Amino acid sequence: MSGHIELSGVHKSFGPKHVLDGVNLSVPKGHSLVVIGGSGTGKSVMLKCILGLIQPDSGSIKIGGEEVSRLKGKDRDRLMTRFGMLFQGGALFDSIPVWENVAFGLIQGPLKMARARAREIAMMKLGQVGLGAAIGELKPAELSGGMQKRVALARAIAADPEIIFFDEPTTGLDPIMADVINNLIVDCVKRLGATTISITHDMASARKIADDIAMIYKGRILWQGEAKKIDKSGNAHVEQFIHGRAEGPIQMEVLKP
Amino acid sequence: MNFVAHLGRTVLALFAEVGRSSLFLKEALVQGMTPHFYWRQIFTQMMRIGYFSLPVVGLTAFFTGGVLALQIYIGSSRFNAENLVSSIVALGITRELGPVLAGLMVAGRVAAAIAAELGTMRVTEQIDALSTLSTNPYKYLVGPRLLAGVITLPLLVVIADTIGIMGGYIVGTKSLGFNGAAYIKNTVDFLEIGDVTSGLIKAAVFGFIIALMGCYHGFHSKGGAQGVGRATTNAVVSASILILAANYAMTSLLFGK
Numbered sequence: 019m020s021g022h023i024e025l026s027g028v029h030k031s032f033g034p035k036h037v038l039d040g041v042n043l044s045v046p047k048g049h050s051l052v053v054i055g056g057s058g059t060g061k062s063v064m065l066k067c068i069l070g071l072i073q074p075d076s077g078s079i080k081i082g083g084e085e086v087s088r089l090k091g092k093d094r095d096r097l098m099t100r101f102g103m104l105f106q107g108g109a110l111f112d113s114i115p116v117w118e119n120v121a122f123g124l125i126q127g128p129l130k131m132a133r134a135r136a137r138e139i140a141m142m143k144l145g146q147v148g149l150g151a152a153i154g155e156l157k158p159a160e161l162s163g164g165m166q167k168r169v170a171l172a173r174a175i176a177a178d179p180e181i182i183f184f185d186e187p188t189t190g191l192d193p194i195m196a197d198v199i200n201n202l203i204v205d206c207v208k209r210l211g212a213t214t215i216s217i218t219h220d221m222a223s224a225r226k227i228a229d230d231i232a233m234i235y236k237g238r239i240l241w242q243g244e245a246k247k248i249d250k251s252g253n254a255h256v257e258q259f260i261h262g263r264a265e266g267p268i269q270m271e272v273l274k275p
Numbered sequence: 276m277n278f279v280a281h282l283g284r285t286v287l288a289l290f291a292e293v294g295r296s297s298l299f300l301k302e303a304l305v306q307g308m309t310p311h312f313y314w315r316q317i318f319t320q321m322m323r324i325g326y327f328s329l330p331v332v333g334l335t336a337f338f339t340g341g342v343l344a345l346q347i348y349i350g351s352s353r354f355n356a357e358n359l360v361s362s363i364v365a366l367g368i369t370r371e372l373g374p375v376l377a378g379l380m381v382a383g384r385v386a387a388a389i390a391a392e393l394g395t396m397r398v399t400e401q402i403d404a405l406s407t408l409s410t411n412p413y414k415y416l417v418g419p420r421l422l423a424g425v426i427t428l429p430l431l432v433v434i435a436d437t438i439g440i441m442g443g444y445i446v447g448t449k450s451l452g453f454n455g456a457a458y459i460k461n462t463v464d465f466l467e468i469g470d471v472t473s474g475l476i477k478a479a480v481f482g483f484i485i486a487l488m489g490c491y492h493g494f495h496s497k498g499g500a501q502g503v504g505r506a507t508t509n510a511v512v513s514a515s516i517l518i519l520a521a522n523y524a525m526t527s528l529l530f531g532k
Contacts, residue, residue: 066403069403069406069407070406071403071406071407091306091411094406095409095410095411096409098406098407098408098409099409101407102407103404103407105400105403105404106400107399107400109399109400109401109403109404110401110404111396111401111404112401122408122410123408123409123410126313126408126409126410126415127408127409127410128409173408
């Protein structure tokens with residue numbers, strides 16, 4: 019069976035550095051895949067290739083059976099209406115109020131929704147992530163980190179996308195707020211029935227939101243399987259990562275004192 | 276050997292820069308200068324680039340007109356041609372110093388501000404976020420700034436010309452002892468429409484250069500606060516040099532006769 023999102027043989031290099039070295043990945047419709055892996059292993063680059071923010075050197079990326087890796091201009095804009103993306107730092111537009119951030123894609127994108135109508139939807143989405151209407155009038159800089167993350171989540175789900183990406187959704191949050199975000203992600207995804215890919219190195223978060231887990235290492239998918247089988251992966255790299263050990267097959271390039 | 280390697284790297288970097296900026300220019304023109312237009316953004320940018328530059332451009336023009344009158348008086352009095360002062364002041368301001376000095380002052384103010392704003396948006400992933408919200412960043416960010424630059428710079432220069440000539444008039448009548456009516460008559464009689472329009476055409480080109488350099492360096496900034504700082508500096512320096520070079524080229528090719 020072919021997946022909703024299909025990557026095969028995706029390569030990307032920056033100069034002499036091979037960041038993606040033949041990534042193969044398949045996510046069935048409605049599934050939640052969590053990609054784990056250390057810093058600099060190509061997780062973010064992979065998401066950006068699917069989103070078209072970075073052009074892969076070779077390989078195929080299919081969404082619902084349609085090849086999208088070479089889409090440009092208006093076709094790309096139209097494809098993007100099916101996507102939602104939660105950026106690591108939130109990436110909220112700091113010059114406009116919170117509600118307009120959430121409504122941005124509805125107003126400016128191909129939907130061209132009237133501002134008043136978009137505002138209603140934005141307020142409803144803010145409600146879904148547990149933020150009141152008063153928050154909508156503030157500027158993003160006036161919010162705490164956890165609130166910004168929730169606004170960013172509301173923006174990602176504003177257009178009811180069928181595919182949502184989460185880039186390190188819990189990084190930089192305290193453990194309780196991290197769990198609140200995890201719950202919201204699970205809720206929102208269930209409500210929309212969306213297919214999701216999340217990248218994280220927070221195992222607590224991965225266990226909570228994943229149906230499937232894939233481990234990326236040196237630009238390749240090393241292991242992929244159901245989330246509940248992660249503890250019995252039988253893969254030394256995965257074992258080392260999920261238990262957070264410095265010793266193992268993955269060697270960090272750290273000079274010993 | 277080291278020298279050759281260094282030379283090679285520099286030349287390659289230069290070509291890469293030229294290629295990158297040409298691609299940026301193409302994308303900026305194709306996406307930014309074609310419908311649909313973000314009117315709200317264009318208006319905001321016209322206020323920022325044009326209206327808020329009025330004080331600095333006005334002061335520059337006033338003092339330049341004044342000092343021109345003083346210097347030309349010294350020069351022309353050596354061969355008893357003092358009655359030329361008013362017409363040479365008007366010619367110098369409208370053809371050369373109005374557009375060039377306004378361009379350079381606005382470059383310092385606006386190219387820096389644009390580069391810093393877009394650079395910060397780049398490093399905080401706000402530009403990527405625009406794409407994921409089905410909004411082309413060239414259309415939404417670059418286009419309005421380019422249009423605002425091309426439209427407002429000539430308007431600024433009309434005002435700069437007026438204030439500059441007035442500066443010359445005040446110095447001429449108050450401290451050099453010219454008769455006010457004769458000064459104005461000399462200005463109007465010798466000034467041709469081409470003197471003014473050539474300056475305005477230059478101004479439109481300078482406005483384009485300023486916005487383009489601000490956007491280009493902002494878009495390609497990387498590496499956090501330091502990178503944004505470097506982008507800001509590069510934007511001002513490259514805009515200023517391009518203005519001076521374009522000014523010479525336009526004067527010698529188009530308005531030289």
